[in-house]
Amino acid sequence: MTIKTIIRAFAAASIALSVLFAGVANIAPSKADAATVSASSTASKIIAKAKTYKGRPYNFGATTGRTSSFDCSSLTQYVYGLYGVKLPRESAAQAKSGRYVSKANLKPGDLVFFYSPIHHVGIYIGGGKIIHTYGKPGITIDTINSGWWKTHYATARRVL
Numbered sequence: 001m002t003i004k005t006i007i008r009a010f011a012a013a014s015i016a017l018s019v020l021f022a023g024v025a026n027i028a029p030s031k032a033d034a035a036t037v038s039a040s041s042t043a044s045k046i047i048a049k050a051k052t053y054k055g056r057p058y059n060f061g062a063t064t065g066r067t068s069s070f071d072c073s074s075l076t077q078y079v080y081g082l083y084g085v086k087l088p089r090e091s092a093a094q095a096k097s098g099r100y101v102s103k104a105n106l107k108p109g110d111l112v113f114f115y116s117p118i119h120h121v122g123i124y125i126g127g128g129k130i131i132h133t134y135g136k137p138g139i140t141i142d143t144i145n146s147g148w149w150k151t152h153y154a155t156a157r158r159v160l
Helices: 003-027 031-052 072-082 147-152
Strands: 111-114 120-126 129-134 138-143 153-158
Touching (some): 031 072, 031 120, 031 129, 072 120, 072 129, 138 147
Antiparallel strands (some): 111 120, 111 153, 120 129
16 A cells, blocks of 8 residues: 555545534534424424314403313413413413514414504414414414405514
């Protein structure tokens, strides 16, 4: 074996090890990554649970914990509570929970609020849509990027 061959082999091995260790370093999740995955998983569960109540009637002042009817904030308080997230009973108080998130940065599971003063809340489910309840048809899915809900959008909060 010549010196030149040994140097090439050493260089190739060094590059291979660098790539290997760099890859391993990138594979290991950070605490922030783990928190994001956990929040995303919880959001998916909350949204899926809320969807099971689609069509359930609206009842202003509905009692939290009863699933025969909901108002907007009893729905959010109930489904988030199932997954360990404690929210106040009324939408105006819920709008002070968690941290502010801009409309452009909404993620599934964020709470979305309407009117000024705030008196309506929905759960952002992605794709510009929320699941919420008001009047007829009860629990339903609507877009927040056009029509009534676009013009009455107030703010959003991230509680996960």
